Amino acid sequence: MSEATASPAQRLAQLREAIDATDSALLQLLQQRRQLATEVGVVKRALGQPLYVPEREAALLSARRAEAEAVGLSPDLIEDVLRRVMRESYLQQQAADVHLEDKTIVVVGGDGALGGFFAERFAEAGAEVFRLGPNDWQAAAQWWPKADLVLFAVPIDITCDLIAQLPPLPEHCVLADITSIKVKPMQAMLAQHQGPVVGLHPMFGPQLATLAKQLIVVTDGRQAEAYQWLLETLKRWGAQLYQTTAARHDEAMGFIQVMRHLSTFVYGAHLQAEHANIQELLDLSSPIYRLELMMVGRLFAQNADLYADIILAHPENFAMMRRYLDTFNETLSHLERGEKSQFTQKFTEVGQYFGEFSKKFLEDSQRLLASAGDAHQLSKVGGS
Amino acid sequence: MSEATASPAQRLAQLREAIDATDSALLQLLQQRRQLATEVGVVKRALGQPLYVPEREAALLSARRAEAEAVGLSPDLIEDVLRRVMRESYLQQQAADVHLEDKTIVVVGGDGALGGFFAERFAEAGAEVFRLGPNDWQAAAQWWPKADLVLFAVPIDITCDLIAQLPPLPEHCVLADITSIKVKPMQAMLAQHQGPVVGLHPMFGPQLATLAKQLIVVTDGRQAEAYQWLLETLKRWGAQLYQTTAARHDEAMGFIQVMRHLSTFVYGAHLQAEHANIQELLDLSSPIYRLELMMVGRLFAQNADLYADIILAHPENFAMMRRYLDTFNETLSHLERGEKSQFTQKFTEVGQYFGEFSKKFLEDSQRLLASAGDAHQLSKVGGS
Incomplete structure (x- = not known):
């Protein structure tokens, strides 16, 4: 033919x-x-x-x-x-790519999700790794004296207490944590150990297969040269490191974690209270709203305790969230009175505040939606 | 070598x-x-x-x-x-793929962004297209008698008034609109024209290059068989059509548009009020938060009037938003009193409400973040 x-x-x-x-x-x-x-x-x-x-x-x-x-x-x-x-x-x-055959590493909370992720990476690289769970403190006695790194990866609300229970560590041993707040754990580590101390906040979840291109925030504690091998290892794995102070980190996390998680939580709770039909919302949604609904719904597949601890870790953020509610209340009152021009004027002001970012974000989101559209990634559930 | x-x-x-x-x-x-x-x-x-x-x-x-x-x-x-x-x-x-050489089409608002998008598609397919701008009503007199389709694509707050000004149209002419609310425009169109009527709500913006895989909500008005050629054309262009009633559409849009746009708006306004440094937030962000910040910032690159009109179109949504604020206030009060278990219990309840969706959304978002990470799509601005 x-x-x-x-x-x-x-x-x-x-x-x-x-x-x-x-x-x-x-x-x-x-x-x-x-x-x-x-x-x-x-x-x-x-x-x-x-x-x-x-x-x-x-x-x-x-x-x-x-x-x-x-x-x-x-x-x-x-x-x-x-x-x-x-x-x-x-x-x-x-x-x-990484060789840690000469290192002995204790991961406190190595039985948890993110702690386990790091423990696994270290073990793959040849380190002798001890994953310390809640009932392993007695067994750990033989590990402390030979530790080159002790990494804390436990829930926020018990991190400082556990650090305070540490026995003396070898002078050269690096003491580090991956808690998502930094000021308090850093203080606790510096008080407990006289050797090198560094704070880490990995900006990703344990579901990752690789560290390539992932961000880790680094806050210096003491003897930076002595923990370089750890930072070098993270970089070899492809991570991007961002150095800042513990105080600046914690302040930014008020917006990045507390404000976002809390408003997402309330968004989901309100949909539930209003008996909104999620499948119908998906069916009737533009790609951008499907993306936004996804961002809300994904929260509730995760660990409630973790989010509660993150939100409760910095009570000073509640005052900031009260101001957020005031702004919301004021905006809604204007709209209830039909004051359109007040809304559009504020809209323009906020647009100026975002500056070049808003246009960039719009372009980025369009590109992202295009690639999501390739795979129907945002509408695979149910009959849509 | x-x-x-x-x-x-x-x-x-x-x-x-x-x-x-x-x-x-x-x-x-x-x-x-x-x-x-x-x-x-x-x-x-x-x-x-x-x-x-x-x-x-x-x-x-x-x-x-x-x-x-x-x-x-x-x-x-x-x-x-x-x-x-x-x-x-x-x-x-x-x-x-589409041939409309035998059609004459008037797009009211064809000089606007989304109206222009459709006018262009129709013209590419060979239709004779008249793009009617605010000052063209006199010139339009010769077009009405030969129109096969009159499509309204004008701002929400003037749609119904303009429909009421229509002269009589040919009996076979399809009267349609692409307004993002449906009950009121449908009533106006059915009152003004005795022939076929259909409501459309394209769930995408005018920045698209193609209709492939895009969602358009369809609400039937009258004589469905007589506007099939229009739906067939949209399908040929690759659009996915979703049929529902105008009332159900408008109710769902309360959540999809009003609740989302309003909370996004307040989120941006609050970041401005708190003088948050956007570049620093980006530098310190996980991919998921960069995505969320992008979703907020992108709003402000768009048309303030459009969003004001969408939010103001259904005043009954303000009561729903008041209930949202009540939930927010209650949640914050519990947290201020340190009541962690109240938060985690509610978290679990909302998780049950989302059911299989929350896990699916989490998986979808991870896949999406992976592809966004390929291109550093969420962190291209500035020095991050």
Whole structure:
């Protein structure tokens, strides 16, 4: 059956076969690329080079974009595809890249989700790791004297008490925590241990498969040079470190965690109280609202205690949230009186406050929604 | 320089060259696939077949996933890549797929953003289109008698008044609107015109390049068979239609639009009032919070009047928002008294209300964050 004599229906079948063959060839290329990337990981390890090299990535993308433009293909298409492929590469290369065979590490709370995540990474890198659960303090006695790192990964409300129960640690031992508040745990660690102290706040959840490109906030305690090996390890794993003070960190978290979690919580509670039908809301939603509903609903699949502790950790944030409610009340009162111009004027003011960010956020969200739309990611539940 | 004798640094350079060559080959394949997909569009047009065929897409993906698993490649990787590639195909195929050469269409508000979007699609499909702006009512006199479709795309607060000013239309003419409320415009259209009437609410903004996979809510007015050609056209363009009543639509929009826009607005206003430093918040944020901050900030890059009109269109929603504030106030009071168990208990209840959705939303959001992370989409502004 040649192209010229085929009926449209036959031609469609031919074309579909050709597309399937192209897709198979594409799959073979991805497989080939994966093998090359794995070997890159091995060689980089031999050279002691970091996994993620922003300049190489940028150069590679820019070369392919130019090539795409030259043949009339969308540069965004090849960039999006290659970024997705490179994410896969990081996943594979990561494990082989760090060596901690000479370290002994105690993770207090290593049986928890995020503590367990770090314990696993350390163990994969060859460290001797002791995961200390609530009933293991007696068994831990033999571990403290040889510890190179003691990492606290326990709920906020018991972190400081547990730190205060620590026996003396070796002078060179790094004492660190991954609590999502920093001022109080830092004080507790500095009081308890005379050696190197560093605070970490990993800005991601334990569901991740890799640290590549993830943010970790770092607050210095004491003897920065003595805990560099830990920061270096995190960087090798691909994490981005951001240094700040414990006080600035905690202040920002009032907005980042308390305000957001609390308003999300109330949003969900109100939908429940109003008996809103979630499936119907999804069916009737634009992609952006489906995204927003997703952001609310996802909270409630998580740990209630964790969120309660985060919100309760800084009672001074309640005054800030009272001011938030005042603003809400005032806005609603204006609207109830039909004062449209008050609303639009305030809208413009807030727009000026956001400045270039608001336009950037709008563009980013459109790009994000486009990629979410590819996979119907925001509407997979039920019959929509 | 052979593989065996190369130093690690030389080997790294070799591997990078091989990766570049693979990426170029991949680009050639994508280009080849694009040409095949374009021809598929032409053939489908000849056959009168719809552009988006969910079954074909599912079969294609499932075949490639199986192939990937067989060679040890991630099935998610090939699926994500192919979905991205197919989005590009829809973009190209769409324009050629609809023919409206025999239609005359008046878009009232065709000089606006979303009205202009539809006017452009109709014109591309060959229809004779008259874009009616605020000063064109006199010039429109010659268009009404030959109109096959009159589509209202004007701000909410003037829609009903303008509909009431319509002269008599031909009996067969379809009268439709794309207002984001439905009860009042439907009443106005049914009162003004005795022929076919249909309400549309496109659940997307005018920034889109294509209707593929986008949701449009449809509320029936009168003579459904006579406006089928319009719905058929929207479906050909790839839109997903969702039929409901005007009343149910408007009730759901209380949650979807009013509650969301209002809380987002207050969120932004509060950040401004507290002088929060947006760049610092971004620097210190997890991907999920960067996403949430983006969802807030993007609002303020948009039209203040549009949001004011949406919020003011249904004053009965203000009572619902008062109840929202009551819930917020009550929650905060419990927390101020340190009543953690009240919070966690309510958290569990709301989790039960969300049911399977909360887990699904959490998974969806993780997948979305992973693809956003590929492109640093949520942190591109400033020095982060």
